[in-house]
Each structure stands twice: as structure tokens, then as C-alpha cells.
Amino acid sequence: xxxxxxxxxxxxxxxxxxxxxxxxxxxxxxxxxxxxxxxxxxxxxxxxxxxxxxxxxxxxxxxxxxxxxxxxxxxxxxxxxxxxxxxxxxxxxxxxxxxxxxxxxxxxxxxxxxxxxxxxxxxxxxxxxxxxxxxxxxxxxxxxxxxxxxxxxxxxxxxxxxxxxxxxxxxxxxxxxxxxxxxxxxxxxxxxxxxxxxxxxxxxxxxxxxxxxxxxxxxxxxxxxxxxxxxxxxxxxxxxxxxxxxxxxxxxxxxxxxxxxxxxxxxxxxxxxxxxxxxxxxxxxxxxxxxxxxxxxxxxxxxxxxxxxxxxxxxxxxxxxxxxxxxxxxxxxxxxxxxxxxxxxxxxxxxxxxxxxxxxxxxxxxxxxxxxxxxxxxxxxxxxxx
Numbered sequence: 001x002x003x004x005x006x007x008x009x010x011x012x013x014x015x016x017x018x019x020x021x022x023x024x025x026x027x028x029x030x031x032x033x034x035x036x037x038x039x040x041x042x043x044x045x046x047x048x049x050x051x052x053x054x055x056x057x058x059x060x061x062x063x064x065x066x067x068x069x070x071x072x073x074x075x076x077x078x079x080x081x082x083x084x085x086x087x088x089x090x091x092x093x094x095x096x097x098x099x100x101x102x103x104x105x106x107x108x109x110x111x112x113x114x115x116x117x118x119x120x121x122x123x124x125x126x127x128x129x130x131x132x133x134x135x136x137x138x139x140x141x142x143x144x145x146x147x148x149x150x151x152x153x154x155x156x157x158x159x160x161x162x163x164x165x166x167x168x169x170x171x172x173x174x175x176x177x178x179x180x181x182x183x184x185x186x187x188x189x190x191x192x193x194x195x196x197x198x199x200x201x202x203x204x205x206x207x208x209x210x211x212x213x214x215x216x217x218x219x220x221x222x223x224x225x226x227x228x229x230x231x232x233x234x235x236x237x238x239x240x241x242x243x244x245x246x247x248x249x250x251x252x253x254x255x256x257x258x259x260x261x262x263x264x265x266x267x268x269x270x271x272x273x274x275x276x277x278x279x280x281x282x283x284x285x286x287x288x289x290x291x292x293x294x295x296x297x298x299x300x301x302x303x304x305x306x307x308x309x310x311x312x313x314x315x316x317x318x319x320x321x322x323x324x325x326x327x328x329x330x331x332x333x334x335x336x337x338x339x340x341x342x343x344x345x346x347x348x349x350x351x352x353x354x355x356x357x358x359x360x361x362x363x364x365x366x367x368x369x370x371x372x373x374x375x376x377x378x379x380x381x382x383x384x385x386x
Contacts, residue, residue: 068125167349
């Protein structure tokens with residue numbers, strides 16, 4: 001029986017799994033309950049399981065009934081620090097934590113593919129199922145890689161996916177080549193001299209300096225980076241002060257840089273350092289910049305992208321298998337795995353118009369069997385590849 005037909009038969013069970021995970025979200029490297037459920041399900045289906053890679057990561061291995069290639073499939077498990085506002089009957093029971101990016105769905109899709117492959121095993125080669133923690137900026141992929149993921153479980157190729165409320169239901173899209181931006185995070189600490197708010201002349205006001213710094217940082221992309229190179233610099237946090245009548249000692253700015261060209265990212269980093277140094281000297285303050293890389297540019301191998309599109313056409317029809325051309329400034333740490341093993345990453349469209357990372361985001365459960373069937377089909381088609 002084709003993967004999509006068999007998986008459709010237990011779609012209600014997948015929905016139940018997904019909603020349970022949604023109700024009990026966990027932040028990065030804290031996915032103890034989630035990884036426990038994953039391991040329990042895999043073992044129940046007779047799948048070889050390894051836990052503890054990348055702290056809470058889980059690996060499942062399924063051998064087919066004949067020799068072939070080893071195909072990796074990856075899903076992320078972590079939630080976001082967002083207070084859910086959907087009013088769903090299965091809304092998060094953990095205050096301030098929510099699956100607002102659909103990782104509960106990705107985990108469920110891979111579990112659906114795992115169940116099908118384990119009960120069938122009519123495929124060549126080996127499937128390596130990678131349930132990854134801490135995708136949301138905490139370095140879960142790098143942690144698994146550093147702890148020997150691909151040395152312990154070598155893969156010939158690897159595939160992943162992400163839900164997309166921006167595409168039509170059932171549309172599967174792949175952008176060959178560079179697809180998603182690399183990302184740096186930064187923290188800027190401005191240290192001045194605190195004092196009474198009624199005597200600002202006796203202080204070095206870090207809030208005033210930090211506020212001016214936000215505006216100045218926005219000139220870097222428009223005036224220092226070549227206009228042909230897509231780069232985004234966003235300040236996303238400012239923290240300072242605790243009283244109405246006190247000018248504080250410090251202010252902190254936090255944010256992110258997204259890029260596709262490493263040289264452009266280096267220009268931004270250099271200019272940030274120069275501006276911080278100049279502002280510090282001009283105002284008599286000390287300004288420190290902590291800038292760190294958290295994601296690589298996600299590069300889809302062109303050939304493997306075509307293989308994924310071919311499988312997608314089988315699942316949802318050729319008209320719904322789309323070769324994308326637009327770059328996405330969002331980032332994804334599956335890029336770190338693709339930097340080690342060739343493969344591809346796709347989007348699976350679904351109903352709803354609330355964006356990701358929003359307190360009102362709702363995943364359409366109808367895509368669970370679609371994503372599960374696509375992942376299973378990648379093993380069936382690529383395990384036997386020459």
C-alpha cells in the first residue's frame with residue numbers, strides 16, 4: 001500500500017499525538033517529556049532507539065529488507081517562549097511556552113513516517129530518524145553534530161521539512177541552492193554612570209546612548225552593505241532601569257543579523273564594532289559587543305531538491321510540487337546538518353493565515369499525513385538510489 005494511503009488510515013492517531021505535544025510544550029534542551037514520548041513510540045514499533053545525543057535528542061534506526069543507502073530524516077521538537085492565545089481546547093498548559101512554530105507537527109510527521117516504515121520495511125537501505133532539540137536559536141543541531149551524530153549514524157543524504165501557513169494547503173515547495181539565511185545574534189552592553197534622574201548632568205546616561213545606537217545601527221545595511229546583497233539587522237530587545245527616579249548604570253541591546261553572503265555579514269560585524277567603539281568614546285561610556293553565529297546559510301543540494309520535488313509530486317500531485325525561487329530571510333539550524341550531509345529541506349503548506357512565532361498560530365492537522373508520507377517516500381525512493 002502506498003505510504004500516503006496507509007498513513008492516512010491512522011491520521012486521527014497522529015492528530016492525537018500532535019495535540020498532546022502541543023498541550024505540553026517544552027523549550028530547547030528541556031524536551032524531556034517530548035523526547036520520552038518519541039522514544040516510547042519508536043520502541044513500541046520495534047525501532048532501535050538511542051537517546052541523549054544533544055542532551056534531549058532521540059535517534060531511531062530502521063533497516064529495510066534489502067541493502068541500500070542510508071537516508072536521514074530530521075524533525076525538531078522544541079517550543080517557543082510565547083504565551084498562547086488561541087483558546088484551543090488543547091492549548092498549552094505551560095504558561096509562557098507554546099508551539100508557535102509547528103515543531104509539534106514536525107515531530108508527529110516523523111513519527112508517522114517511522115510507524116509506516118517500521119511496519120512495512122519494504123525498502124532498500126536504512127532510515128535514520130533524527131528528533132532534534134533546541135532548533136530555536138539554541139544550537140540543537142550543532143550540539144548533536146558535536147556529540148558525534150554523523151559518526152555514530154552516518155547518512156548518505158538527509159531531508160527535513162517545515163510547515164508553512166504562507167503556502168496553499170498541500171503545496172510542497174523546495175528552493176534549490178541557498179534557501180534560508182544564516183544568522184548571527186548579538187548583545188550590546190552600554191555601561192555609563194548612574195545617578196539621580198533629577199541631576200542627569202552628573203551621569204553618563206546609558207539609555208540615551210543605547211537609544212541613539214539603535215538608530216545608528218540601522219544605517220549599516222543601507223550605507224555599508226552592497227545593495228545587491230540581502231542582509232537584515234534587527235534590534236529586538238532593550239533592557240535597562242528599574243525605577244522612575246534613577247538613571248541606571250547599564251543598558252543592553254539584543255538582536256539578530258540575517259545574511260546570505262558571509263562577506264556582507266563580516267561588513268556588518270565590522271561596522272557594528274566601529275560604531276560601538278565610536279559611541280563609547282564620544283559619550284565617555286564603555287560599550288561591549290558580543291556577536292555570535294547561530295545558523296549557517298541553508299543550502300539545498302540541487303539534485304536532492306529535485307528528488308524531493310519528485311516525491312512531493314507523488315504525494316500531492318505535480319501541480320502542488322513547486323520549485324521555489326525566493327530567498328527566505330528566516331533561518332533554520334537544519335542548515336548545519338546540510339553542511340555535513342547533502343540533502344534538501346522543503347515547506348508543506350496548510351490552512352490558516354496567522355504567521356509563525358505568533359501567539360495565535362494554529363497548525364492545520366490535515367498536513368500531518370502529508371508530511372509523514374513525504375518523509376517516508378524519501379526513504380523508499382532514495383534508499384535504492386544508485
